[in-house]
Amino acid sequence: MTRAIELDGVALTLGSHRFGFDLEVAPGSFTAVTGPSGSGKSTLFNIIAGFETPDAGRVLLGGRDVAATAPGARPVSLVFQDNNLFAHLDIFTNVALGVNPSLRLNAAERSAVSSALSRVGLGGFETRMPATLSGGEKQRVAFARALVRKRPIMLLDEPFAALDPALRHQMGDLLAALHRDEGFTVLMITHDPDEARRLADRFVLVEAGHVAGQGAIADLQGDRVG
Amino acid sequence: MDAWRGMSGERVGGAFALAFILGFVALALAPLLRFGGAGGVDPQLAGVLAFTLWQASLSTLLSVAFGAVVALSVARRPHFKGWVWLLRFMAAPMGLPALAAAFGVLAVWGREGTLNSVLSFFGVGTKFNVYGMTGILIAHTFFNIPLAARLFTAALDRxxxxxxxxxxxxxxxxxxxxxxxxxxxxxAALPGVAGLIFMLCATSFTLVLTLGGGPAATTLEVAIYQALKFDFEPGRAVFLVLVQVVLTGLVLAFLAAFPAPAEERAQQGAEARRFDGGSLASKLWDGLVIAAFLLFCGAPFVAILIDGVRADFPHLLADRLFWQALQTSAVLGLSAALLAVLLSWLIAMARVSTRSLIFAGGLDAGGSLILLTPPIVLSTGWFLWLKGGGGFAPYVLVAIINALMALPFALRVLQPAVRSHVERTRRLSESLGLNGFQRLRIIDGPALSRPLFMAFFFALSLSLGDLGAVALFGGEGLVTLPWLIYARLGSYRTTDAAALTLILAVVCMVFAVLGTPSDRRQGEAGR
Structure with missing residues (x-):
């Protein structure tokens, strides 16, 4: 069976930091990426998303070598901890850019944007500006954009770190539901083992620029990682 | 009570500074009102006003358009090796005295300049004539394309x-x-940037005086100067001054409606990275844009350097007038700088101490009053008081006007530093009973010495390079370096002017660098 993500002998040097990643991720899985701060979790994501070019090795997404594929053409959606929305564009535009980067949308696509917003609980928010939204609502918009983008891989870099615990729980449930319905392959960086256990089925531990361990989520050790 | 005593001292100091500024400006305006405006709106005034607005609009349009193009290319390449130096270069023209810039522009674009040499080398018969609108636009864009590019780059970078x-x-x-x-x-940055540049170009004096060349290309400021200096028509000068004040007032009101353009970089620590611009076409375009920008804005600097080095220094050093001008400039510059530091200190300390919105507003207005009443307005008023000047008075007046010119900039550096310093130390100082001079010596002085020195050097650079305040009084008695350059240019002794310009440019640039917060120093200024 084709892996959703395969990193084969990927090596990268950034300044004095050396990274080397070997990783296989099954399609439709939900993987919690853990590890201490500065261990290379975000660099791993940057390599998959195309923001860093490896010095050696191969990156395969959906079985295709993406060495020559620009970030925008890779089968990847991104959600960051914050600043996921262009603050000067309204919510509709922010989501619609996920459909078509020149914003030429037909009627079906326009209604897809609205229904994606409804699905994340933000129906009717189309004309609002990001500044009027709470932190949790902004992350919901980022999810809606990932929904309309329909890319099979979703990379989330501490998406809930800026939210309070009750909201984290709620947003985690939303993410789990979206994962169940859409069958995305999800990689999520998190420092919260409880969150990882609740949402993920696999874990990857990154230490000192390498994958130091991986397995079923039940085998994840510790109360707080990193 | 002790706390209140300490704070009221600061308020008294601020009130004193404010009274000084308001008194100086009011006394300058008093004879203007007494003379009354004569002349009214005649075709000549309409022509001058139209040209003032037209050249300022064109200068703003060109500066903003090219500045935006440069900023887009520069912001796209944060990993370009010379990036930091490119940004520093964008700040360089601001440190160059307008008169030196005019010299540089003439050396590149003028009758005997580089461009015409190139044209004649290729056998092009027609000579490029720089004087008039062309020269004014070249000089204004030389100053303001880098300014716009810097502010736009910061906006993209934020x-x-x-x-x-x-x-x-x-x-x-x-x-x-x-x-x-x-x-x-x-x-988002456009209104602030365009308004600022329009303001600078609408009140530009030296560049228009040296490059305008004739009645067809005269702005309000230069017309005021000519009405007094050559025609001696005080009534007409007064009327022009009133028009000038109304004009600057309107532009300032427009500017107040928009956020001031900010220069600070965004996110500390977060490194800006761009993922576009990888294509060959994009690299070529950005390279071309940056090269053209460096050529256009760098050429006058190179010309000043080359012409200056080639000039006859021994001849200049033997000139008694040079030493006199140097001495006068030094005395004026130091006085203006000290006064600017004192006034900005008093205003900044009072500003953080007062709870009265009216007093705070008054302090803010006093600190930037010079923007509403430009140097030529103030010197016109005092020129009429003194019936032409002579004696010691013009020295004092020019120093005060130069100090007021530096005040808005000095306050921009000092105000935030004072605010954060006072917020951090006030309670502790009060609980230790440190007040008055003791607190100044032990707490405030050392902590704020850096922004104070910065304000000092900035004012020094500004005063040394200024021609606007001196122009009316300049002559037999009062000769500064810029005035001497202007006189030498006027009498076609260009090699003397070249040497003088090089000296002035180097000195002013050095002081301007010392007076400009760098990224690193800006962080410390508030520490």
Missing amino acids: FPPTYWKLAANLGLGRISLFRFVEGPALM
């Missing part, structure tokens, strides 16, 4: 780094990226 990642991940192409990301950043 976006969170994730924006560029998102844009790349969403596959935004060249046009979409401009439409949804870069364009909105530029548009």
Whole structure:
């Protein structure tokens, strides 16, 4: 069976930091990426998303070598901890850019944007500006954009770190539901083992620029990682 | 009670500074009102006003347009090796005295300049004539394309780094990226940037005086100067002054409606990265834009350097007038700088101590009053008081006007530093019973010495290079370096002017660098 993500002998040097990643991720899985701060979790994501070019090795997404594929053409959606929305564009535009980067949308696509917003609980928010939204609502918009983008891989870099615990729980449930319905392959960086256990089925531990361990989520050790 | 005593001292100091500024300006305006405006709106005034606005509009349009193009290219290449130096270069023209810039522009674009040498080398018969609108536009864009580029680059740079990642991940192409990301950043900064540049160009005196060349290309400021200096028509000068004040007032009111352009970089620590601009066409375009920018804005600097080095220094050093001018400039510059530091200190301390909104507003207005009543307005008023000057008075007046010119900039550095310093130390100082001079010596002085020195050097650079305040009084008695350069240029002794310009440019640039907060120093200024 084709892996959703395969990193084969990927090596990268950034300044004095050396990274080397070997990783296989099954399609439709939900993987919690853990590890201490500065261990290379975000660099791993940057390599998959195309923001860093490896010095050696191969990156395969959906079985295709993406060495020559620009970030925008890779089968990847991104959600960051914050600043996921262009603050000067309204919510509709922010989501619609996920459909078509020149914003030429037909009627079906326009209604897809609205229904994606409804699905994340933000129906009717189309004309609002990001500044009027709470932190949790902004992350919901980022999810809606990932929904309309329909890319099979979703990379989330501490998406809930800026939210309070009750909201984290709620947003985690939303993410789990979206994962169940859409069958995305999800990689999520998190420092919260409880969150990882609740949402993920696999874990990857990154230490000192390498994958130091991986397995079923039940085998994840510790109360707080990193 | 002790706390109140300490704070009221600061308020008294601020009130004193404010009274000084208001008194000086009011006394300058008093004879203007007494003379009354004569002449009214005649075709000549209409022509001058129209030219003032037209050249300022064109200068602003060109500066903003090219500045935006340069900023887009520069912001796209944060990993370009000379990036930091490119940004520093953008700040360089601001430290160059307007008169030196005029010399540089003439050396490149003038009758005997580089451009005409190139034209004649290729056998082009027609000589490029720089005087008039062309020269004014070249000089204004020389100053303001870098300014616009710097402020626009900062605006693009202030976006969170994730924006560029998102844009790349969403596959935004060249046009979409401009439409949804870069364009909105530029548009947000545009009113502030354009308003600032329009203000600078509408009140530009030295460049228009030296490059305008004739009645067809005269702005209000230069017309005021000519009405007094050559025609001696005080009534007409007064009327022009009133028009000038109304004009600057309108521009200031417009500017107040928009946020001031900010220069600080965004996110500390977060490194800006761009994922577009990888294509060969994009690299060529950006390289071409940056090279053209460096050529246009760098050429006058190179010309000043080359002409200056070639000039006859021994001849200049033997000139008694040179030493006299140097001495006068030094005395004026030091006086102006000390006064600027004193006034800005008093205003800044009072500003953080007062709870009265009216007093605070008055202090803010007093600190930037010079923007409403430009140097030529103040010197006109005092010129009429003194019936032409002579004696010691003009020295004092020029020093005060120079100090007031530096005040808005000095306050911009000092005010935030004083605010954060006072917020950090006030309670502790009060609990230790440190007040008055003791607190100044032990707490405030050492902590604020850096922004104070910066204000000092900035004012020094500004005063040394200024021609506007001196122009009316300049002559047999009062000769400064810029005035001497202007006189030498007027009498076609260009090699003397070249040597003088080089000296003035180097000195002013050095002091301007010392007076400008760098990224690193800016952080410390508030520490």
